[in-house]
Amino acid sequence: SPDYALDVISLVEATLENPAKVLRAQERKARDAAMAAMKADGVEYEERIERLAEITYPKPLEELLDHAFELYCQSVPWARDYELLPKSVLRDMVETASDFKTYIGRYGIAKLEGTLLRYLSDAFRVLVRTLPPDVLDDRLRDIIAWLGFMVRTTDSSLVDAWESAGELPEAGAPPQAADAVVADxxxxxxxxxxxxxxxxxxxxxxxxxxxxxxxxxxxxxxxxxxxxxxxxxxxxxxxxxxxxxxxxxxxxxxxxxxxxxxxxxxxxxxxxxxxxxxxxxxxxxxxxxxxxxxxxxxxxxxxxxxxxxxx
Structure with a gap:
């Protein structure tokens, strides 16, 4: 599938805690865009309000993931103690080729930099620690490398803490010569x-x-x-x-x-x-x-x- 790498990211994101305020910013932007489009189309006010109530933040693969999780729980009943939370933050960044600063600006979430960074660092850790090498294609490898670079350069203390705790595999930070200009x-x-x-x-x-x-x-x-x-x-x-x-x-x-x-x-x-x-x-x-x-x-x-x- 041409969306394979993106779909793997969506699966990973569904296992992460929701960055609630970031998702509210996504929802607000989606509703603003929908409201503007409905006004341009001459939709009556009451109908606009009714339609807006149905708009939320993106949840890629929600039906597919819910079905797969239900099948999984049939053989692993204790998994029902958890729930999937489909969302698109990292996937949204990849699809729009947004770096950290651009994404912050697009959604007007300057006060949520720490929340976004923590979420992205959690996504990076899951990607490098749980995906077997044989499921990685070239695009996934590129995304993981880009995400690790972005997290490391935005706040290296997060990655340093994982490395010191032995939690980050070598794939997250390729070794370089001591005098290398480019670390990654x-x-x-x-x-x-x-x-x-x-x-x-x-x-x-x-x-x-x-x-x-x-x-x-x-x-x-x-x-x-x-x-x-x-x-x-x-x-x-x-x-x-x-x-x-x-x-x-x-x-x-x-x-x-x-x-x-x-x-x-x-x-x-x-x-x-x-x-x-x-x-x-x-x-x-x-x-x-x-x-x-x-x-x-x-x-x-x-x-x-x-x-x-x-x-």
């Missing part, structure tokens, strides 16, 4: 890939305000994104975000300056309907700052057609 290479690569494709996804939806919010710190504002995408859509009809667009063929990471400058040169190519590949993001990744902040920090950030960037 796989995690860093996945984080960079996710950060860049998140921008492709937002660009495909023409959400320049969010793009400007992400990139204004390195000089690429909402106005700059507006201008760049106006140029793009004057030449192309769409920005693809399918599996091909996510492939390694459209992301170039040059690790050449890693040792001397502590940078990676990166290039994210936009896949258009004709496959021209003539529009891209080019930037440097500040490796030290990225590992310190737990989110990708860019330098020399530019967006545009290849001929303009070359100039």
């Amino acid at each position: 290479r796989h995690g860093m690569e996945v984080m960079v890939r996710n950060a860049l494709f998140a921008r492709v996804r937002l660009a495909s939806l023409d959400r320049t305000r969010e793009l400007g919010s992400l990139d204004e710190d390195w000089g690429f504002t909402e106005r700059a994104w507006d201008a760049a995408l106006d140029d793009y859509f004057a030449e192309h009809n769409e920005i693809r975000i399918d599996g091909d667009a996510r492939s390694a063929a459209y992301l170039v990471i040059d690790e050449g300056p890693e040792q001397d400058a502590h940078l990676w040169h990166v290039r994210q190519i936009f896949l258009d309907e004709d496959g021209d590949g003539d529009f891209r993001i080019e930037a440097d990744v500040d490796l030290d700052a990225t590992q310190e902040e737990g989110e990708v920090i860019f330098k020399n950030y530019r967006v545009g057609f290849v001929e303009d960037l070359a100039g």
